[in-house]
Amino acid sequence: MLELLDITKVYKGHKRAVDGLTLRLAPGLIGLLGPNGAGKSSLLRIAATVTRPTTGTVRFDGADAVARPDPLRRALGYLPQDFGVYPHLNAVEFLTYLAAVKGLSARTSRTQIDELLELVNLTSAGRRALGGYSGGMLRRIGIAQALLGDPRVIIVDEPTAGLDPEERVRFRNLLSSLAATRVVLLSTHIVSDVESVAARVAVLQAGRLRLDGPPEEVVRSVAGHVWEATVPVAAAADLQQRLVTTRAVRSAAGVRLRMLSPTRPLPDAEPVAPDLEDAYVGAVNR
Numbered sequence: 154m155l156e157l158l159d160i161t162k163v164y165k166g167h168k169r170a171v172d173g174l175t176l177r178l179a180p181g182l183i184g185l186l187g188p189n190g191a192g193k194s195s196l197l198r199i200a201a202t203v204t205r206p207t208t209g210t211v212r213f214d215g216a217d218a219v220a221r222p223d224p225l226r227r228a229l230g231y232l233p234q235d236f237g238v239y240p241h242l243n244a245v246e247f248l249t250y251l252a253a254v255k256g257l258s259a260r261t262s263r264t265q266i267d268e269l270l271e272l273v274n275l276t277s278a279g280r281r282a283l284g285g286y287s288g289g290m291l292r293r294i295g296i297a298q299a300l301l302g303d304p305r306v307i308i309v310d311e312p313t314a315g316l317d318p319e320e321r322v323r324f325r326n327l328l329s330s331l332a333a334t335r336v337v338l339l340s341t342h343i344v345s346d347v348e349s350v351a352a353r354v355a356v357l358q359a360g361r362l363r364l365d366g367p368p369e370e371v372v373r374s375v376a377g378h379v380w381e382a383t384v385p386v387a388a389a390a391d392l393q394q395r396l397v398t399t400r401a402v403r404s405a406a407g408v409r410l411r412m413l414s415p416t417r418p419l420p421d422a423e424p425v426a427p428d429l430e431d432a433y434v435g436a437v438n439r
């Protein structure tokens with residue numbers, strides 16, 4: 154449905170932010186994971202037709218969406234990382250304005266705004282000026298605006314930043330249910346945002362795809378390479394410098410280190426089953 158084909162993005166005077174990347178998206182939740190600067194936002198801006206790729210093609214339903222972006226724009230809900238609001242408008246006024254920009258009729262807009270405020274749990278705050286909203290509330294308004302017009306393609310850039318744990322779970326479940334019939338592309342550097350809900354996980358590092366597949370398959374990329382050992386507190390910091398560690402948990406006995414290594418990294422290290430966090434750390438350290 155949405156295809157990003159051999160996409161490269163070079164900013165003036167910079168290295169390649171996206172480097173020859175191909176991603177074909179079908180309905181379902183796709184988690185785009187990557188550390189800061191990996192190129193996630195650049196790729197999402199290209200997919201959302203906000204930026205043009207330096208080279209490469211975006212296709213939507215088979216048609217060129219770089220040359221003719223309107224069909225994709227009409228089908229799209231996008232939450233950019235730096236989403237801003239008009240502080241003097243209240244939520245209903247702000248969403249009404251955006252609904253008009255999207256071309257929704259006044260009646261559809263009223264119904265949808267009521268439903269969306271309910272969905273993001275902001276009905277009672279709908280008439281308050283956005284300037285007085287907390288970071289989490291603004292994020293939820295950002296999510297609501299992305300869903301205006303019932304888009305077939307939903308692109309959300311680090312949508313859980315600033316949400317509290319309860320809101321994160323709510324939001325994960327919401328996107329997961331939307332993904333039953335829609336393309337949902339979500340970027341994050343937090344593995345747990347996508348771990349239980351993504352049908353597909355793509356790991357981006359330095360503008361390139363390092364891993365791409367269903368979570369079970371991605372996890373298999375580090376099978377046999379994950380180890381755990383308890384080490385003295387005094388030795389832990391040095392070992393964490395020398396080894397690729399995916400977790401360090403303090404206990405009464407010392408520090409339980411979880412490490413990635415093709416061979417046993419310490420004499421008393423035990424092999425353990427890998428998880429998505431291990432696969433992610435493995436891919437970005439390769």
Ligand SMILES: Nc1ncnc2c1ncn2[C@@H]1O[C@H](COP(=O)(O)OP(=O)(O)OP(=O)(O)O)[C@@H](O)[C@H]1O
Nearest residue numbers: 164165167170187188189190191192193194195196
């Ligand atoms: N408008 C721009 N002009 C110049 N360089 C840019 C621009 N936008 C991004 N970059 C650079 O491109 C690279 C990728 O940035 P991008 O924001 O796409 O990564 P990211 O994975 O989204 O990271 P983050 O999570 O920190 O936003 C970085 O080196 C960044 O400095």
